[in-house]
């Protein structure tokens with residue numbers, strides 16, 4: 001296939017083994033080549049479901065996932081094989097995702113072997129080059145995952161993901177299990193590799209400082225819905241959705257602004273994701289909720305160029 005022009009994801013409602021794992025609705029976004037889209041929200045908001053649905057670990061019941069225009073949402077295993085090359089995942093816990101009984105060189109070679117001709121001599125050479133590229137040494141290829149630190153294991157996971165030259169890397173909380181000093185090293189490595197290989201990332205995290213560091217654009221999720229999406233600076237400088245504003249005001253400010261608006265404090269329980277309130281899913285905790293919020297579910301609308309918000313206040317302001 002050609003280069004990834006864009007990935008488009010619309011309205012997936014994932015199921016696994018005929019059971020709804022976590023409803024995700026009204027989630028629609030596009031990732032351009034070379035772009036980092038950060039997906040942020042509290043745990044249980046459906047971020048990981050979106051990641052696993054795009055990677056087609058889950059099969060969505062509806063919607064579309066387009067890669068270079070090809071809708072992969074209902075592809076079977078055989079049709080997914082060539083697509084797997086374009087889409088790779090990096091996980092939160094690299095130890096759980098690295099086979100403990102395999103040497104590191106074999107772990108890195110494994111995705112390549114699924115696509116290579118039998119006896120292809122370049123596979124091992126490339127595995128050793130990748131080890132070097134992610135900051136490890138060739139002799140590390142002979143060792144086993146338990147002989148490495150958490151940060152080194154994530155480097156191995158990154159080398160494995162890059163081995164098939166993917167266009168999109170889906171990273172689900174890739175640094176959350178690491179010490180803060182190691183987190184920065186891994187994030188910087190990922191940014192360097194993005195530039196070098198022209199990668200796009202879908203970067204999932206609950207950590208606002210991480211998402212701010214790495215993203216070009218950010219999507220904010222709440223209870224399976226995308227409530228706001230904006231360029232990184234617009235989201236941090238001018239958040240619009242009451243949930244985003246609460247999320248940002250709860251985070252310790254790096255540079256507190258004395259003129260900043262009052263903090264929004266969240267009250268109320270987080271509703272059960274399987275028993276959502278009518279209308280806006282945030283209304284049980286929203287200090288601005290009014291009548292319409294219980295009657296009608298807000299959809300994403302353009303608040304400014306490239307900045308979309310799902311909140312009825314948008315229409316109230318423009319009256």
Ligand code: SF4
Pocket residue numbers: 241242243280281282283284286287288289290293298310311312313
């Ligand atoms: Fe709050 Fe209503 Fe906006 Fe939902 S639609 S965020 S309840 S004001």
Ligand code: MG
Pocket residue numbers: 044047048173
């Ligand atoms: Mg998760």
